[in-house]
Amino acid sequence: MDTRAKSLLTSLFEAAIRAADPLEALASHLPAPPKGRTVVIGAGKGAAQMAAALEQLWEAPLTGTVVTRYGFGAATQHIKVLEASHPVPDAAGLTATEALLAELTNLTTDDLVIALVCGGGSSLLAAPADGLTLEDEQALNQTLLASGAPIGAMNAIRKMFSRAKGGRLIANTAAPVVSLIVSDVPGDDPAQVASGPTVPCASGRKEALAAVERYNIALPPRLAAYLATAPAPPKPTDTAFLKNEVHVIASAARSLAAAADIAKAEGWPVDILGDDLEGEASTLGTEHAKLAMAAQGPRLILSGGETTVTLKNKGRGGRNTEYLLAFALGIEGMAGINALAADTDGIDGSEDNAGAFATGQTAAAILSAGLDPAAALTANDAYTAFAAADALFVTGPTGTNVNDFRAILIGWP
Secondary structure: OOHHHHHHHHHHHHHHHHHOOHHHHHHOOOOOOOOOOEEEEEEOOOHHHHHHHHHHHOOOOOEEEEEEEOOOOOOOOOEEEEEEOOOOOOHHHHHHHHHHHHHOOOOOOOOEEEEEEEOOHHHHOOOEOOOOOHHHHHHHHHHHHHHOOOHHHHHHHHHHHEOOOOOHHHOOOOOOEEEEEEOOOOOOOOOOHHHOOOOOOOOOHHHHHHHHHHOOOOOOHHHHHHHHHOOOOOOOOOHHHOOOEEEEEEOHHHHHHHHHHHHHHOOOOEEEOOOOEOOEHHHHHHHHHHHHHHOOOOEEEEEEEOOEOOOOOOOOOOHHHHHHHHHHHHOOOOOOEEEEEEEOOOOOOOOOOOEEEEEOOHHHHHHHOOOOHHHHHHOOOHHHHHHHOOOEEOOOOOOOOOOEEEEEEEOOO
16 A cells, blocks of 8 residues: 555544544533532443543542453543453453442432443443353353344343343442443444443343344353343333433544545545444445445545454454455455555454555455465454555554444545
8 A cells, every 4th residue: 555545544544533532522521510429430442541531621529430441541540440351351340340330339319420431341341140150241242242243232132141231330329320422333322332331221131032033143051041031121211310311422423524524625525434334344345345446536435333243263353354354355456446444442353453454456465475365354364364464554542432444545636
């Protein structure tokens, strides 16, 4: 990829990240300080950065605890930052969730809870339902991650097995709760971000069972038996939630719009396909390759959302590199097409890259490095393929998370 294209694609990604910066996003959504205490709880891959930003903005005393992914911490003075495993929960997540629940005890209606929620919280908030174990929750997450089911279906199932998801985290606190949410889900439904620890939703056992059947999810027998009689999570109409507020403070739509503004200022016509694209990552990559080859340049095509990968093998890589490898195969040999696909939290799946770059020559570069790009795609091994072509996009943790960012440049103005 030539340096002009790489530089522009990188600047578009950076604009998307700035649009979801916690300091700016929080500033316009702060509640009034309470008569009593201010207690902060939070979970997600950007929770530590949100906590640090809140400390800068809040003009009254506060305390609290948030949990983030290992390596995603940030320096704070008053809010404790704990780290745990993602995407499969661990014992540290159990400890962290108990710490958050402890923060919510002995509060009154004069106090205020500020909940900082963003993507990744589903794994970080490890709190198996009564009668289940951490091993059960780990098995559930591993099964769901390999299933290829969309995030809404996975969350409908997750909520049935947890003491924290589906509004349960805050269901028993007397204090009002203001949830400030950075959305990483298609449609920006706050009840879906991190499986809605502070936001109840209408789904219950019926919807969870339907999702299991629709996506052919083979739950371990112990979990299938539990689901058959599992109690439903709280409903949005439950009186415990009427005192609360919920605000989505950053989203993929806003980040894509910010990237589009940068490109338009440089003379690029821009198409935004949507901020809520779902489906199998490789299938979407192939579809976007056809779209790019048919488009008239110069043009920038942007999209967001959350694709899925149905794991068939144990290769390396996340959904963005999977998407982009299929895209690279689809545009093989074509000149004038440059693309970036990356996760806005800075980590695609469980590797060290945010995503990757691709052109019409990427598939040939992978082949020249001694790998078959089509075989790598079949093996769910896109990371290895892009590493061989020196095409990985590495940013480190960004401190926010508004899901996938995809940008395709066609021609040049």
